[in-house]
Amino acid sequence: MKAVQLVKFGEPREALRYTDLPDPAPGPGDVLVKIEAAGVCGRDLVVRKGAFPHVKPPVVPGHEGVGKVVEVGPGVERDVVGSRVFLSAIYDGTCDYCRRGFENLCRNAELLGESRNGTYAEYVVLPARFVHPFHGVDPRVAVVATCPLATAVYTLRHVDVEGRRVLVVGAGGTGVYIAQLAKVRGGEVYISTRSPEKAATLRQLGLEVAAEGDKDFDVVIDTVGSPTLERSLKLARRAGSVVVIGNVTGERASLSPALVILRQLKVLGSMAFRPWDIYEALDLLKRGLIKPLYAEYRLQDAARAHEDMEREMVVGRAVLIP
Structure with a gap:
């Protein structure tokens, strides 16, 4: 074969x-x-x-x-x-x-x-x-x-997104499906990407592309991992939730515990x-x-x-x- x-x-x-x-x-x-x-x-x-x-x-x-x-x-x-x-x-x-x-x-x-x-x-x-x-x-x-879509289904079993501001970090193979499903589930959904071409496609799907100054999200779902994780914690509002599903580089992340403690964040992994x-x-x-x-x-x-x-x-x- x-x-x-x-x-x-x-x-x-x-x-x-x-x-x-x-x-x-x-x-x-x-x-x-x-x-x-x-x-x-x-x-x-x-x-x-x-x-x-x-x-x-x-x-x-x-x-x-x-x-x-x-x-x-x-x-x-x-x-x-x-x-x-x-x-x-x-x-x-x-x-x-x-x-x-x-x-x-x-x-x-x-x-x-x-x-x-x-x-x-x-x-x-x-x-x-x-x-x-x-x-x-x-x-x-x-x-x-x-x-990718089954991962989105399982990820959104962990958090309630209805009526909440949701940021999906990364518009890769899983991120675009999590964002679509979060919108179906009633969330006010934003998605981040560095690619202008991807941004145009995402807007055609009716998704909001996150701007540089956007913050204070109720739920942040990080599909990337080490390169973006610290920023994801900063973009969540106090007492918000951060769900980590991505590990695209396989590298370790260095974080300050104060980000989690002082903002009283709930940090979850989804496998x-x-x-x-x-x-x-x-x-x-x-x-x-x-x-x-x-x-x-x-x-x-x-x-x-x-x-x-x-x-x-x-x-x-x-x-x-x-």
């Missing part, structure tokens, strides 16, 4: 190699999925740079994928063959976090594209219980639901999403409440997709088509 491998850590054209790999075969309890669309997540860029010690090249990157089940292994009912599915992270379902409904925090979670081959390929194998059938949404659109959040995301897309924003690339152009994302040229998601 054709695939893109992470062969080393570094710049996109050095680290990502378009190559031929043996066709994978499903083992007991597995399914083989023919990928129709794979999303390029900001986390993929951090992985490529070597920020996660558990990732050992060579590995096929990518954890966002939509496709069709084409083969099953022993122990899997054949009626799933032909189903269009989205993929989720692999969790054990038995640890203390899973038992409390926090599968996204599973102690033994396994993410495609890191500890096992992922979705930058024509085919991927994973256990059958981590593929989820759906219908009624084009694969190129549906892949938007498998991480990805659960599989059922994807179904809610798909429903939002079906109902036309969220506009899917993505740019298509051929699978062999994965390195260019990474470059364009780093240059802030992609509004929404970069989607690879095998």
